[in-house]
Amino acid sequence: MFHIPDWLVSFSGYTFDGPTFIPVDFSAPDADTNYIDNVTVLINGQPTDYATFIPDTIDGTTYWGMGVYFDRFANGTNTIQLITTVRESDTLNDQTPYMVFSNAPQTIVIGNFVTYTNWDDLIWNNTNYTFRAQSSATNVDWEIDIYDIYGDFVNSQTGHSDDGNISWTWDLTDYTGASRADSDSDPVFYPYITITENSESLVQLGSVHPDAGGGSATMPPAAASFPSAGGWIIAYMDNFFIDAGQSGEDDYYKGVMNNLVGGPALWDISVTPYAIEYGSNYAQADRDGSWSNLVNVLSNPQYRNFYYFGHGAPDRIGGDITTFDSSNNPTGATEFPGSKAHLMSQDVPDKITVNNPLGACFYRFVFLDGCNTANGDLPDAWGIGKATNDLAYYNSPGNTRHLRPSAFVGWNTTPGGSGWGTQDNALGFRSSWMGNWSVNNGNPSDGLSDIFTFTADNYGWPPNRSPQLWSALRVYGYRNIKFNEYNRQGDWP
Numbered sequence: 001m002f003h004i005p006d007w008l009v010s011f012s013g014y015t016f017d018g019p020t021f022i023p024v025d026f027s028a029p030d031a032d033t034n035y036i037d038n039v040t041v042l043i044n045g046q047p048t049d050y051a052t053f054i055p056d057t058i059d060g061t062t063y064w065g066m067g068v069y070f071d072r073f074a075n076g077t078n079t080i081q082l083i084t085t086v087r088e089s090d091t092l093n094d095q096t097p098y099m100v101f102s103n104a105p106q107t108i109v110i111g112n113f114v115t116y117t118n119w120d121d122l123i124w125n126n127t128n129y130t131f132r133a134q135s136s137a138t139n140v141d142w143e144i145d146i147y148d149i150y151g152d153f154v155n156s157q158t159g160h161s162d163d164g165n166i167s168w169t170w171d172l173t174d175y176t177g178a179s180r181a182d183s184d185s186d187p188v189f190y191p192y193i194t195i196t197e198n199s200e201s202l203v204q205l206g207s208v209h210p211d212a213g214g215g216s217a218t219m220p221p222a223a224a225s226f227p228s229a230g231g232w233i234i235a236y237m238d239n240f241f242i243d244a245g246q247s248g249e250d251d252y253y254k255g256v257m258n259n260l261v262g263g264p265a266l267w268d269i270s271v272t273p274y275a276i277e278y279g280s281n282y283a284q285a286d287r288d289g290s291w292s293n294l295v296n297v298l299s300n301p302q303y304r305n306f307y308y309f310g311h312g313a314p315d316r317i318g319g320d321i322t323t324f325d326s327s328n329n330p331t332g333a334t335e336f337p338g339s340k341a342h343l344m345s346q347d348v349p350d351k352i353t354v355n356n357p358l359g360a361c362f363y364r365f366v367f368l369d370g371c372n373t374a375n376g377d378l379p380d381a382w383g384i385g386k387a388t389n390d391l392a393y394y395n396s397p398g399n400t401r402h403l404r405p406s407a408f409v410g411w412n413t414t415p416g417g418s419g420w421g422t423q424d425n426a427l428g429f430r431s432s433w434m435g436n437w438s439v440n441n442g443n444p445s446d447g448l449s450d451i452f453t454f455t456a457d458n459y460g461w462p463p464n465r466s467p468q469l470w471s472a473l474r475v476y477g478y479r480n481i482k483f484n485e486y487n488r489q490g491d492w493p
Helices: 247-259 262-266 284-298 347-351 423-438 448-459 465-470
Strands: 019-023 036-043 046-048 051-058 061-069 076-087 098-102 106-110 129-135 140-148 153-161 165-170 188-197 214-218 222-224 231-237 271-276 303-309 316-318 321-324 330-334 342-344 365-369 407-411 473-477
Touching: 019 051, 036 051, 036 061, 036 342, 051 347, 129 140, 129 188, 140 165, 153 165, 231 247, 231 262, 231 284, 247 271, 247 423, 262 271, 262 423, 271 284, 284 303, 284 342, 284 347, 342 347, 407 448, 423 448, 448 465, 448 473
Parallel strands: 231 271, 231 303, 303 365, 365 407
Antiparallel strands: 019 061, 036 046, 036 076, 051 061, 076 098, 076 106, 129 165, 140 153, 140 188, 188 214, 188 222, 316 342, 321 330, 407 473
């Protein structure tokens, strides 16, 4: 018998309205919160990103559960279900076991006073933005007030709706007529809506809504789709080789990581090298804090390109110290109980891409250069997904989030060990791909996939070159993207 995470509350007779925390029975031995790498909420059988894995204190007791933005779903009767991915070991390598649990679907009633089913998370066309909402009342007067990231008033609009549909296309100017379309100074706007209901009563779902007569609500943030130029973060575990007992590689390794900044610098793009505190030389609090700070940096909307080198697993990157086999060869990393020295796939939509307090922040390029990072939910977490797309997709109605062309790179195995050549050659490959990409191999038509093929064949790593590389490397999204392509605000659409 397994302990399957399930809701701790009954949904009978309850109507969900707006963002709501639902506690979940996450507990040992099978679903301790320290080992949960991903939790997916299904609404009507479909996964949603509008749910976050968070703690909340109720009557003095702290529970873990899911905060669900029910105002992003249509009113009515729906089903809800929980899919939980649990890591079953402290060790992070290609042998790390996982269990996936699913509770039974339950019927719920959603009855929002204001619903945002047609909301655009991004101000994607750089000239205007349309606020869309649906009031459960008809014959209403409404007012939308916009504030900027600093809490200052920007603009407002009033209107009337006979059927509850509310729409206002804002021209991105403030109340003085000045433009607010500079995505660097205005990366996000926070709108609020006030609704006054003019009819005598409000009937919804067969009963009188408790907010009959009107009310106000916080609308989702509206984020700029991209900064003037998407910055880079080059993150790496600083004592990766020292902690593995291979200190002779350390100088070469850190030189390679620091050399990677040359690619963005060539194009005068902001780039931040970030050394993650890793290994037994650090206290737990230092390792935890280093990862927490990295998440804060990644959530800054000025950054839209991320390279990481270090330990990985299908649904997380990170770790505390190196593990060894019986012959004292390094095999991966381990996490101590309660460790926060990681970035889980769940953390990415919760804190960086979808539900970022600074507004949705989707990345143009992500390369997680760690074991097995292409095998789990990490590509989807970054908003790129496990599929390849051409430019037509990004211009199509299927691109509902108005994402610009983007790519995710990861490994489906451990890129090292027997059959993978020397550490020096592996580091040489990593020293070369960025520089080759930054100049497109000297060939204007060469995109990202061409760069990896060229680097493997010309540098000689792996030993069997590009055929061996492509047996393990995965590139999802727009595989032909060039180094500086679609990396500035006006480049797309």
